[in-house]
Amino acid sequence: MAFTVSPGVVTREIDLTTIVPETGTTAGAFAGAFRWGPLDQLVSISSEDLLVANFQKPDSSTYLSFFTAANFLAYGQNLNVVRVANSSAENATTDAANTVLIKSSETYYNTYYTEFGGSGASDNFGEFAAKYAGELGNSLKVGLCGADIAAVAITGTMTTAFSGQEGTVSGTTTLFTSELQVNDIIKHDAAGTYFLVTAIASDTSMTVQSASNTAITGTPTYTKQINSQFAEPATTMMGTAQVADAARKVLTGTGTYFDVQFTVGDKITINGETHELESITSNTSATLKTAISPSSTAIAGSIAYSREWEFSSVFDYAPLTSDFATRRGVTQDEVHVVIVDEDGEWTGVKGTVLETFPALSVASDAKSEDGQALYYKEAINRQSKYIWWMKHPTGGAASAAPNTGAWGTSANSASKPAYTANRITVNASMTGGTDGQTLTDAITITGFDKFKSAEDIDISLILAGSCSSTVASYLISNIAENRKDCMVFISPEQSDVVNNDGGEVTAINDFRNLLPSTSYAVIDSGWKYQYDKYNDTFRYVPLNPDVAGLVVRTTLERDFFFSPAGFNRGQVKNVARLAWNPNKTERDNLYKNGVNPIVSFSGKGHILFGDKTLLAKPSAFDRINVRRLFITLEKSIANFAQFSMFEFNDDFTRSSFVSSVEPFLRDIQGRGGITDFSVVCDESNNTQEVIDRNEFIGSIFIKPTKSINFILLNFVAVRSGVDFEEVVNAV
Numbered sequence: 001m002a003f004t005v006s007p008g009v010v011t012r013e014i015d016l017t018t019i020v021p022e023t024g025t026t027a028g029a030f031a032g033a034f035r036w037g038p039l040d041q042l043v044s045i046s047s048e049d050l051l052v053a054n055f056q057k058p059d060s061s062t063y064l065s066f067f068t069a070a071n072f073l074a075y076g077q078n079l080n081v082v083r084v085a086n087s088s089a090e091n092a093t094t095d096a097a098n099t100v101l102i103k104s105s106e107t108y109y110n111t112y113y114t115e116f117g118g119s120g121a122s123d124n125f126g127e128f129a130a131k132y133a134g135e136l137g138n139s140l141k142v143g144l145c146g147a148d149i150a151a152v153a154i155t156g157t158m159t160t161a162f163s164g165q166e167g168t169v170s171g172t173t174t175l176f177t178s179e180l181q182v183n184d185i186i187k188h189d190a191a192g193t194y195f196l197v198t199a200i201a202s203d204t205s206m207t208v209q210s211a212s213n214t215a216i217t218g219t220p221t222y223t224k225q226i227n228s229q230f231a232e233p234a235t236t237m238m239g240t241a242q243v244a245d246a247a248r249k250v251l252t253g254t255g256t257y258f259d260v261q262f263t264v265g266d267k268i269t270i271n272g273e274t275h276e277l278e279s280i281t282s283n284t285s286a287t288l289k290t291a292i293s294p295s296s297t298a299i300a301g302s303i304a305y306s307r308e309w310e311f312s313s314v315f316d317y318a319p320l321t322s323d324f325a326t327r328r329g330v331t332q333d334e335v336h337v338v339i340v341d342e343d344g345e346w347t348g349v350k351g352t353v354l355e356t357f358p359a360l361s362v363a364s365d366a367k368s369e370d371g372q373a374l375y376y377k378e379a380i381n382r383q384s385k386y387i388w389w390m391k392h393p394t395g396g397a398a399s400a401a402p403n404t405g406a407w408g409t410s411a412n413s414a415s416k417p418a419y420t421a422n423r424i425t426v427n428a429s430m431t432g433g434t435d436g437q438t439l440t441d442a443i444t445i446t447g448f449d450k451f452k453s454a455e456d457i458d459i460s461l462i463l464a465g466s467c468s469s470t471v472a473s474y475l476i477s478n479i480a481e482n483r484k485d486c487m488v489f490i491s492p493e494q495s496d497v498v499n500n501d502g503g504e505v506t507a508i509n510d511f512r513n514l515l516p517s518t519s520y521a522v523i524d525s526g527w528k529y530q531y532d533k534y535n536d537t538f539r540y541v542p543l544n545p546d547v548a549g550l551v552v553r554t555t556l557e558r559d560f561f562f563s564p565a566g567f568n569r570g571q572v573k574n575v576a577r578l579a580w581n582p583n584k585t586e587r588d589n590l591y592k593n594g595v596n597p598i599v600s601f602s603g604k605g606h607i608l609f610g611d612k613t614l615l616a617k618p619s620a621f622d623r624i625n626v627r628r629l630f631i632t633l634e635k636s637i638a639n640f641a642q643f644s645m646f647e648f649n650d651d652f653t654r655s656s657f658v659s660s661v662e663p664f665l666r667d668i669q670g671r672g673g674i675t676d677f678s679v680v681c682d683e684s685n686n687t688q689e690v691i692d693r694n695e696f697i698g699s700i701f702i703k704p705t706k707s708i709n710f711i712l713l714n715f716v717a718v719r720s721g722v723d724f725e726e727v728v729n730a731v
Contacts, residue, residue: 025632026078027080027458027461028076028079028545028548029461029486030462032064032068032069033061033083033084035057035059036132036134037055039101040083040447041103042081042450045080046079047073051070051079057534058532058535061438063532067530067539067545068545071530071541071549071573072461072546074573075549075550076556080451082450083447084446086436086440089133089134090133090433091129091137092129092134092430094126094426094429094430095125095126099432099434100390103133108388112125112390113389115364115378125390126391127393128142128390128428130430131387133433133435134435138430139341139342139345139346140340140354140386141428142337142426143309143428144336144337144393145230145319145335145425146229146335147321147332147334148228148230148320153222153224154222155173156171156172157222158174158222160208160210166209167207167210168205168208171206175203176200177202178203180224184197185224185257188220192236193210194237195210196208228318229309230319231306232261232307234304235304238256238304238307239253239255239256241253241302242299243288243292248291249278249291251277251286253286256284257283258280258281258284260283261307263277263310263425265310265427266309267310268286268306268307269308271303273292275289275292277289311338314353314356319335321333321334324361324367325411331419334359336356336357337356337357338353339355339356339387340352355385355386361374362375362392363375363411364377375408393424444467448479451479452478452479460487460631461486461551462480462487462489463489464490464544465542465544466493466541466542473514475488475490476521476614477516480518480521484634486631487521488520488522489523489524490515490544492523493507495507496508498579504526504580505590508525508595509589513593515614516614517614518613519613519614519619519621519622522613522614523594523614524543524596524598526580527543527579527580528572528575528578528579529579530575538576540579546574546598550572557569561625561626561668561671561674561704562707564608565707566607566608575600575605578599578600581599582597587610591612594612594614596609596610596611611624611625625704625707629673629705630702633700637698640660649691654681654686654696655681661698677700677702677703679698680699681698
């Protein structure tokens, strides 16, 4: 008993209630090419809707993989999918000159997200990258709008000296280097004239540009003006414009600084019409994407105009200062971010908004009231289904003056920064994404290798999909037979049964003969023609996911040891027609070679009409239901037996093992899976030699139930008056 120094009562528990639980028998596994989703990563899928959500709809390059997965999910709800691609796969980015391959979240955080220990290599790839590799990323557009800064007075007074539109400014008691940045607009307070800062030499010297070509003498005061990133109404600072070209698209400005005021994609409202900005030529010339209406062929004379950020209508208000920043005495930290389906590849409608992230913060430590990250970099990476953050936009990456903070710095820093130094917007289309969908056998095998370890992933059914004999043989020999807890489901190649009139049997048998003899694999007779609702067309797809699906459906509706074939349980779904419908003679030829025919019977549907494994020698294991029975029994009892490890090999341990295994087998027997069994675990097979080798042996003898494959009906005609009992034994 437990040790105690002084008198007392000690209690202890010994758990002898352990039982042998049944293990899962319906989990599928597949590796193939898809248009979207993480590469070389296991993703658990439970429905076709989730398949679309994770890997997107099929196209002409990915339909075989997509429908292999989708057809299995029509019967069951547990499929582990691995997306594979060749070396040309790339993620789209907002920098047309550079692309990147990010396979998964782990790849991103380990390589690009510097705050999580990455290398910081993301500086080469633009502000954002598509979440996953693929051409679908090229349909994405990202919009970002930074916070506004109010107009502020500038220290001291200035004197200007102009030659044409360029002028130099000499300041008195001024702090140009800390109060201004290039591309700021300053206003002469008395005259109301605006100047663009083009260069800053020192606290008392800078170069400006005057749209009005007017020099200011004396020593007037000035105010710094910052156009709103979000929306700017028609004001004197905006200047005026006209549209007088024949195409009714060119916006010609007077007193304007278009290349500072505008971002391509902005919405310009002039003469009551709103048009998107297509390009910017200079301070006084920009082109609209669409023409001014014919009734306004020429907007003669300069008139006022207003502008809005391209995505301003998506948000309720302009980004300003978050409550988090306000409490810490800093300003202008908010940004709005929007992700748009620019080309309509995701939704079918161009310009559809996919995600919005309002009022995020550029402060690295920003949190919401409920403790969620507000830092735009982290919030986007954690929440977006479409993009990764890669770097801060130009203007936000570094501090240009003591009172302006670099994006990504802490709001608790001693400098108490204002985060928006310059007007910052991003309206960036993504480019450079490639799919990498042409797969070699080696690439496909690499994807299936994710399922090699029985300790890491629990699967029961491997879907070979459309594959060569090389891949099929690998799945059998290197995965299923090593794991010994799953089966591979295979179809012949498409050319064996599509447009191969008269040569189907020979081609299928030739394909089968390239595969090893094994009870851990099943081959069917072909392909089916089914409707692709995503592309409104019909496709030829292999039948092996359906056969595996029938195994799942049989398990769910009856039990794991029932045969999935026949009219009761072998009905194949989603068949417009079979690529090839074998007749009786052809079925006989295939079946003796271990190929399970799938047959169309008039008025009865498309039926799996065989339940053989690929085991060539005569054995109970040449049937699917027997192999499935033993996989489940072995897996369940082996998992239970792990709890006997490191115990003593004595009568107590052996009897405990027997007393748990026998009820488990008795239950299977009662359900019809086995006809009889015996469990031996005693001194007869656990001899002293076995015990001395630190081994434990439990011998389990099973008589499996067999499925009916052949029915013989004897119809005997007898004379009137003959007693049936007299002739029964004679037949």
